[in-house]
Amino acid sequence: MSTSTDKTTSEEEKRAFVDAEAASLLVKELRGTFASGKTRGYQWRVSQLKALAKLIVEREQEIVDALRNDIAKPPLETVAYEIAMLKNSCKVALKELKHWMTPEKVKTSITTFPSSAEIVPEPLGVVLIISAWNYPFLLSLDPVIGAIAAGNTVVLKPSEIAPATSSLMVKLLGDYMDNSCIRVVEGAVDETSALLQQKWDKIFYTGNGRVARIVMAAAAKHLTPVVLELGGKSPVVVDSNINLKVATRRIIAGKWGCNNGQACISPDYIITTKDYAPKLVDALKAELETFYGKNPLESKDLSRIVNSNHFARLTKLLDDDKVSGKIVYGGKKDESKLKISPTVLLDVPRDSLIMTEEIFGPLLPILTVDKLEESFDVINSGPKPLAAYIFTTNKKLKEQFVGTISAGGLVVNDTTLHLAVHTLPFGGVGESGVGSYHGKFSFDAFSHKKAVLYRSFIGDAPIRYPPYTNTKMRLLKALIGGGILGIIRALFGWS
Amino acid sequence: MLVYGTITMAGAESGSQKKVFDAEAASFLVKELRESFGSGRTRSYEWRVSQVKALLKAVVENEDQIVDALRSDLAKPPLETVVYEVGMFKNSCEVILKELKHWMVPEKVKTSISTFPSSAEIVPEPLGVVLVISAWNYPILLSLDPVVGAIAAGNAVVLKPSEIAPASSSLLAKLIEKYMDNSFIRVVEGAVDETTALLQQKWDKIFYTGNGKVGRIVMTAAAKHLTPVVLELGGKSPVVVDSNINLKVAARRIISGKWGLNNGQACISPDYIITTKDCAPKLVDVLKTELENCYGKNPLESEDLSRIVSSNHFARLSKLLNDDKVSGKIAYGGEKDEKKLRIAPTVLLDVPQDSLIMGEEIFGPLLPIITVNKVEESIDVINSGSKPLAAYIFTNNKKFKEQFVKNVSAGGLLVNDTVLHLVVHTLPFGGVGESGMGAYHGKFSFDAFTHKKAVLYRSFAGDASLRYPPYTDTKLRLMKALIGGSIIGIIRALFGWS
Numbered sequence: 001m002s003t004s005t006d007k008t009t010s011e012e013e014k015r016a017f018v019d020a021e022a023a024s025l026l027v028k029e030l031r032g033t034f035a036s037g038k039t040r041g042y043q044w045r046v047s048q049l050k051a052l053a054k055l056i057v058e059r060e061q062e063i064v065d066a067l068r069n070d071i072a073k074p075p076l077e078t079v080a081y082e083i084a085m086l087k088n089s090c091k092v093a094l095k096e097l098k099h100w101m102t103p104e105k106v107k108t109s110i111t112t113f114p115s116s117a118e119i120v121p122e123p124l125g126v127v128l129i130i131s132a133w134n135y136p137f138l139l140s141l142d143p144v145i146g147a148i149a150a151g152n153t154v155v156l157k158p159s160e161i162a163p164a165t166s167s168l169m170v171k172l173l174g175d176y177m178d179n180s181c182i183r184v185v186e187g188a189v190d191e192t193s194a195l196l197q198q199k200w201d202k203i204f205y206t207g208n209g210r211v212a213r214i215v216m217a218a219a220a221k222h223l224t225p226v227v228l229e230l231g232g233k234s235p236v237v238v239d240s241n242i243n244l245k246v247a248t249r250r251i252i253a254g255k256w257g258c259n260n261g262q263a264c265i266s267p268d269y270i271i272t273t274k275d276y277a278p279k280l281v282d283a284l285k286a287e288l289e290t291f292y293g294k295n296p297l298e299s300k301d302l303s304r305i306v307n308s309n310h311f312a313r314l315t316k317l318l319d320d321d322k323v324s325g326k327i328v329y330g331g332k333k334d335e336s337k338l339k340i341s342p343t344v345l346l347d348v349p350r351d352s353l354i355m356t357e358e359i360f361g362p363l364l365p366i367l368t369v370d371k372l373e374e375s376f377d378v379i380n381s382g383p384k385p386l387a388a389y390i391f392t393t394n395k396k397l398k399e400q401f402v403g404t405i406s407a408g409g410l411v412v413n414d415t416t417l418h419l420a421v422h423t424l425p426f427g428g429v430g431e432s433g434v435g436s437y438h439g440k441f442s443f444d445a446f447s448h449k450k451a452v453l454y455r456s457f458i459g460d461a462p463i464r465y466p467p468y469t470n471t472k473m474r475l476l477k478a479l480i481g482g483g484i485l486g487i488i489r490a491l492f493g494w495s
Numbered sequence: 496m497l498v499y500g501t502i503t504m505a506g507a508e509s510g511s512q513k514k515v516f517d518a519e520a521a522s523f524l525v526k527e528l529r530e531s532f533g534s535g536r537t538r539s540y541e542w543r544v545s546q547v548k549a550l551l552k553a554v555v556e557n558e559d560q561i562v563d564a565l566r567s568d569l570a571k572p573p574l575e576t577v578v579y580e581v582g583m584f585k586n587s588c589e590v591i592l593k594e595l596k597h598w599m600v601p602e603k604v605k606t607s608i609s610t611f612p613s614s615a616e617i618v619p620e621p622l623g624v625v626l627v628i629s630a631w632n633y634p635i636l637l638s639l640d641p642v643v644g645a646i647a648a649g650n651a652v653v654l655k656p657s658e659i660a661p662a663s664s665s666l667l668a669k670l671i672e673k674y675m676d677n678s679f680i681r682v683v684e685g686a687v688d689e690t691t692a693l694l695q696q697k698w699d700k701i702f703y704t705g706n707g708k709v710g711r712i713v714m715t716a717a718a719k720h721l722t723p724v725v726l727e728l729g730g731k732s733p734v735v736v737d738s739n740i741n742l743k744v745a746a747r748r749i750i751s752g753k754w755g756l757n758n759g760q761a762c763i764s765p766d767y768i769i770t771t772k773d774c775a776p777k778l779v780d781v782l783k784t785e786l787e788n789c790y791g792k793n794p795l796e797s798e799d800l801s802r803i804v805s806s807n808h809f810a811r812l813s814k815l816l817n818d819d820k821v822s823g824k825i826a827y828g829g830e831k832d833e834k835k836l837r838i839a840p841t842v843l844l845d846v847p848q849d850s851l852i853m854g855e856e857i858f859g860p861l862l863p864i865i866t867v868n869k870v871e872e873s874i875d876v877i878n879s880g881s882k883p884l885a886a887y888i889f890t891n892n893k894k895f896k897e898q899f900v901k902n903v904s905a906g907g908l909l910v911n912d913t914v915l916h917l918v919v920h921t922l923p924f925g926g927v928g929e930s931g932m933g934a935y936h937g938k939f940s941f942d943a944f945t946h947k948k949a950v951l952y953r954s955f956a957g958d959a960s961l962r963y964p965p966y967t968d969t970k971l972r973l974m975k976a977l978i979g980g981s982i983i984g985i986i987r988a989l990f991g992w993s
Contacts, residue, residue, distance in 0.1 A: 035878075040901075076966035076974060084978035088609075091979075106921035117919055122904060124927070201928065213718050220714035223707060223728070225932040228721065243955040253962045291964040301964040380533075393955075402950055404535075406620060409949035417951060420978065421615050423604035424949035429622070430699065434723045436947070449934070451907035451922035452900055453915060457741040457891075464751045466789035466799040468574035476574065480582040480918060481589075 023194040026183065030126045030153040033180045039123060039151045042101060046094065048148045048178060052141065053090040055176040056083055062168060063137055069164035070136065072304040073259060081258070082137040085420065089142050092422050092439055093149045100149070100443045108453070110487070111479055116454045121447040123151030124225075125201035130192065130215065132206040133161035133306055134262045134360075139229075140169055143204045144182070146442025152202075153181045157195060159207075160188040161306060200224050202446060206264075208358075209431055216434075227435030227445050230428050231358050232385030233268040236415065237375045237401065239392035240276045247391040247413070248283040251364075252291060254389075254415025256342045260303040261362040262310075265387040265409075265416050268359050271375040274368040281346055281366070285329050288342050296341040297334050305338045305361060314340055314361040322352035323365075330362075350378075372397065376404050384408075384430035389415050408432050516685055521692040524681065528624045528651040531678040537621060537649040540599060544592065546646045546676060550639060551588040553674035554581055557666075561635055564662040568634065570802035571757060579756070580635040583918060587640050590920050590937055591647045598647070598941045601950070608985070609978055612957050618948045621649030622723075623699035625944055628655045628690065628713065630704040631804055632760045632858075634663035637727075641702045642680070644940025650700075651679040655693055657705075658686040659804060698722050700944055704762075706856075707929055725933030725943050728926050729762040729856050730883030734913065735873045735899065736770040736778055737890035745889040745911070746781040749862075750789055752887075752913025754840045758801040759860040760808075763885040763907075763914050766857050768864040769873040775866045779844055782862075783827050786840050794839040795832050803836045803859060812838055812859040820850035821863070828860075848876075871895065874902050882906075882928035887913050906930050 038044060056063075060083055067073040067082065103118040127147050131140035140158050147154045156173070158166035170184045185191060196203075196218035205215045206229040219226045236251055255267045272280055292299040305311045311333075317323075318331060323345055330343035340362050348354055348365040355365060369375055379388060388407040392398050398412055408428040409418045418424055419438075427436025437445045463472040463479070478486040514520065536542050554561065558581055565571035565580065601616040625645050629638035638656050645652045654671065656664035668682040683689055694701075694716035703713045704727040717724045734749055753765045770778055790797040803809045809831075815821075816829060821843055828841035838860050846852055846863040853863065867873055870890075877886060886905040890896050896910055906926040907916045916922055917936075925934030935943045961970040961977070976984040 074964075074966055076971045079971055080974040080978055084975050088978055106919070108919055108921070111918050112915050115915075115919075117916070117922055119923065120900065209721060212721060216718035216721065217715055220711050220718055223710060223714065223726065223929055223932065230721075246955045246958045249958070249963055257962065257964065293965075299964070301966045402618065403538075406946065407948070409951070411951045412953060413955060414951070414953040417610050417613075417953065418615070418949050420609050421604070421606055421613075421949075421951055423606070424615055424951065425617065425947050426949065429946040429948070431721060434721065448904065448927040449923050450905070450927070451916050451919075451924065452910070453907070453912070453919055453922065454910045455912040455915065457744045457911060460744045460747070464755065465747055466572075466755065466797070467791075468572055468799045473574040473577055476578040477582050480578055480586055 020194045020197050023185075023198050026155065026185070027126055027198045027200070030155065030181070030183070034123070034125050034153045039148075039153055039181055042098065044178075045097060045149055045151060048182070049090050049094050049097070049145065051176045051178075052145060052148075053087060053094070055172050056086050056090070056141075059172055062172075063165075066164040066168045067137065070133070070162040071259065071262075071306050072302075074301045074303065076301075077257070077259065077303070078137075082135055085138055086141050086145070088420075088422070089145050089438070089442070093145055093443070096440065097149055097443075100440055103452070110484065112453065112455065114456055114459050118452050120450045120452055121150070121443070122450050124446055124448055125152060126155070127152045127202040127204065127446055128155050128157065128195060128198075128200045130157045130203070130205045130207070131159055133159035134259050134264075136162035136165035137169075139206045143206075143437060143442065143445075146437055147204070147446045148182070149443050150446035152446050154183070155195065156182070156184045157192060158184065158186065160186065202226070204437075204445065205229065212433075227427070227437065228433045229264070229426075229435075229437075230386065230431065230433040231264040231360070232383055232407075232428070232432040233355075233358055234265055234385045234387040234389065234407070235375070235379050236267040236270045237372065237379075237388075237390040237392070238270055238272040238276065238280055239372055239390070239394055239397060240273065241393055242391050242413075244279060244283045245287070248280070248287045250391075250414050252284070252287055252342075255364055256288075256292070256302060256362055258416060260305070261364075262303065262306060262360050263416070265419060266360075267364065267389060267415050268385070269355065270364065270366040271369060271372075271378055272366060273372055274370060277346060277366055277368050281328050281344060284344055284364075288329065292342060296330070297332050297337075297339050302339075302342070302362070305340055308335075308338065310361065311335060311338050311340070314359070314363060317354040317359065317363060318343070320353040322349050323354055326365075373400070376400065379405055384428070384432055386428045386432040387411065387416070387418070406430070408436075516683055516689045516692055518692045518695050521683075521696050524653065524683070525624060525696045525698070528653065528679065528681070532621075532623055532651045537646075537651060537679055540596060542676075543595060543647055543649060546680070547588050547591050547595075547643055549674045549676075550643055550646070551585060553670040554584055554635070554639070557670060560666055561663075564666045565635070567662040568631070568660040569757065569760075569804055570800075572799045572801065574799075575755070575757065575801070576635075580633055584636055584639050584643070586918070586920070587643055587936070587940070591643060591941075594938065595647055595941075598938055606951070608982065610951065610953065612954055614952045616950050618950050619648070619941070619945045620948055622944055622946055624651045624653070625700040625702065626653050626655065626693055626696075626698045628701070628703045628705070629657055631657035631659035632757050632762075634660035635667070637704045638667055641704070641935060641940070641943075644935055645700075645702070645944040646680065648941050648944035650944050652681070653693065654680075654682045655690055656682065656684065658684065700724070702935075702943065703727070710931070725925070725935065726931045727762070727924075727933075727935075728884065728929065728931040729858070730881055730905075730926070730930040731766040731853075731856055732763055732883045732885040732887065732905070733873070733877050734765040734768045734887040735870065735877075735889070736768055736774060737870050737888070737892060737895060738771065738774050739891055740889050740911075742777060742781045743785070746778070746785045748912050750782070750785055750840075753862055754786075754790070754800060754860055756914060758803070758838075759862075760801065760804060760858050761914070763917060764858075765862065765887060765913050766883070767853065768862065769867060769876055770864060771870050772866045772868060775844060775864055778864065779826050779842060782842055786827065786842075790840060794828070795830050795835075795837050800837075800840070800860070803838055806833075806836065808859065809833060809836050809838070812857070812861060815852040815857065815861060816841070818851040821846050821852055824863075826864075871898070874899065877903055882926070882930055884926045884930040885909065885914070885916070904928070
């Protein structure tokens with residue numbers, strides 16, 4: 001259990017607890033609040049979204065400090081990727097919410113004439129959001145924004161691996177938000193298990209595939225639908241005849257510029273041709289030095305590795321016999337500071353450790369192929385990743401890439417930016433996840449789209465009712481078919 | 496062709512082998528379909544259209560056999576088979592053939608100044624190899640409707656029909672083998688063992704229609720492989736009957752949705768009625784009159800009613816009637832013929848809320864009526880239970896109607912009729928909470944078996960250096976403004992005013 005500096009009783013009440021009984025009470029309480037109808041109204045939702053927007057702005061410095069504490073995240077990354085993105089999410093939700101909440105009228109056909117129909121979005125009820133440690137602020141509050149916009153009550157379980165942020169979240173949400181509807185539960189495996197035993201109306205999980213299976217199995221006991229935002233090995237295909245300098249800088253920004261490679265959509269590995277690889281390596285070396293200097297272990301513009309477990313994991317990938325001699329740049333480590341410098345490896349074997357798991361760190365292996373088209377088979381031979389990238393000016397290759405590579409999302413000639421486009425659904429497929437969010441997709445993820453058909457008492461065709469006759473059968477066939485001609489023919493006994 | 500299954504099928508050719516369909520066979524089947532899918536053939540519009548047309552042809556050319564199979568499995572009246580199984584399926588195919596080209600087109604979406612210059616689109620792609628597990632009550636429709644959606648979306652499909660409707664299961668296997676491209680579309684017949692073997696495999700989607708108990712098993716199996724699911728389940732679909740309505744029309748529509756749908760054995764059949772103590776007697780009278788008009792004085796003999804599917808279900812339904820708590824509550828019907836597995840349309844009045852018949856989904860020809868003092872109380876009654884697949888209301892009171900639509904959570908709602916929302920393909924058909932997850936019909940079927948892939952296109956021009964280290968305060972300010980997306984914010988930042 002993490003600690004908070006503020007030890008008043010009410011703080012402790014809002015914080016962690018260990019057992020299933022407490023979790024059950026919490027859900028019961030939130031169900032009662034939901035049943036009161038408090039979260040249904042537009043005004044309440046807007047007030048909460050505005051409160052969130054306010055807390056992001058007013059407490060920016062504390063958020064920057066917490067991220068620095070948890071992962072030595074450079075302030076620019078916190079401000080640009082965690083805070084600014086959240087502000088944008090709030091803004092989009094505030095701008096569009098009225099529109100999202102409006103029932104969508106749909107066409108009806110002659111089969112149900114006279115009638116009208118619409119799809120009414122309604123909140124699911126009480127939802128659980130389990131967040132991750134790498135973008136602990138964004139990945140906690142972005143789903144919360146969606147859940148609130150959709151009118152649900154929410155329990156947020158931040159990651160204990162980012163304790164300063166977790167603790168700060170308790171304090172900030174406690175201060176700014178409606179605590180009868182939005183709660184934070186801190187803790188680790190025990191607390192999460194207690195929460196997962198309860199019946200939720202939706203569970204939104206960000207993390208890895210192993211825990212996701214546990215989450216989905218727990219959800220299955222209650223038929224709770226889930227969104228699972230996971231990861232994978234996001235490949236970058238690099239063609240020749242490109243602006244190598246720009247491509248390299250964008251790869252670096254997406255890899256080491258995103259939490260030092262500890263991001264679900266960071267470029268994981270590169271595939272390029274044997275011919276082109278040396279040029280790419282040279283460009284990477286030059287740009288990496290421009291960005292991080294000659295002593296990257298000292299650079300303040302790189303996050304550290306989050307903890308010693310992950311440090312050991314990444315070290316093991318570098319110590320693998322199969323990649324010895326493949327390091328072409330970097331490879332320096334400082335265990336006491338949990339720092340690993342930007343590292344590039346060339347020509348790693350496909351069965352090396354570094355190529356079998358999501359790296360989630362500052363190591364970038366380069367695979368080489370004879371012809372670039374082979375890269376598609378390489379990618380498709382593995383589990384579907386969360387993102388896939390290609391740098392090319394070859395139109396045909398680009399189209400082939402978009403047509404055959406299955407991933408959560410694709411970016412052509414850049415990395416990671418699709419995260420910032422709120423009109424695009426952000427989520428995985430296969431091993432990289434289930435469901436999506438961002439923009440309206442967040443609202444939809446926490447909504448039930450209820451079908452409603454309105455009929456009147458007039459126009460009651462007796463053909464539906466027994467006793468069944470051949471005439472009725474013919475007419476009903478035609479009516480369900482919906483074609484006027486078919487109905488006329490049937491009416492006249494011509495079918 | 497190897498025929499898998501542990502049940503003997505009528506009409507099986509002599510000399511064909513019957514192997515037990517075990518996990519190894521299931522794994523082999525999935526592997527084979529994955530290789531087929533990898534060939535890319537299902538991606539093409541032409542292939543998909545050819546398969547949808549083939550399935551449509553299979554059904555149209557064999558309508559008589561389908562009617563016979565349903566008669567054999569359920570004594571389903573031909574009109575119900577022709578209209579609800581065949582007719583609805585034909586309609587699904589026609590909607591697909593008309594709209595598929597449009598559905599397959601990537602959807603362009605707007606980008607903002609944050610990523611300028613860029614363009615973006617959402618590209619629909621097939622998930623891969625999917626499993627459809629069907630039910631026994633509409634065995635043709637609930638098999639082929641999801642299957643045709645999966646095909647439209649470009650997937651390879653394995654269909655597991657319900658063994659509780661064996662004639663239909665057998666016919667489906669035969670028709671699909673004969674008409675469809677067997678490299679991509681297969682049928683596996685069988686029961687628990689075969690289904691378990693299938694569920695152990697890694698699918699790209701599982702679509703299950705049935706009950707909540709098995710729904711949990713399916714989702715738990717899917718969780719091992721992170722396979723997304725659609726679960727079309729059921730619940731107790733209530734009918735709220737207000738006063739001041741056209742009672743005759745309402746009664747007929749209730750009868751049509753209840754006994755006119757497989758004798759109440761349908762996931763969206765009206766399960767029970769809630770009305771006021773004042774209205775109840777009138778409602779009962781009208782129901783009695785209309786039931787007699789529809790089914791005559793001897794409904795056990797009527798050919799316009801399905802039988803109960805099996806002796807298990809017959810016993811289950813008998814138990815509901817034999818419950819002490821409802822003794823003396825039968826206002827109409829109650830006759831049974833165990834030999835023919837028939838139960839007459841039965842109406843019960845004023846059953847207690849803790850009776851057996853109110854504790855589970857009835858799925859049969861018994862219609863209990865609960866009475867309340869004021870009709871508004873019905874909303875609390877409904878919301879105190881699990882969310883049903885459908886909920887119905889008969890009213891002319893605008894305010895009450897609006898309250899109902901707003902406050903009753905169910906898969907779908909219908910005002911002043913029953914079950915018809917099933918035929919409106921522009922409405923998503925699916926449950927919420929205990930009644931299910933996901934939806935289909937019309938475009939929702941295509942979407943259910945599709946991955947919506949986000950694609951962002953950027954050019955090499957316009958490379959703002961503010962993303963790149965070394966990080967400075969200026970860059971920080973500018974990045975903030977850029978992500979915020981407002982022109983003014985950016986200008987201010989550029990000039991150092993923020």
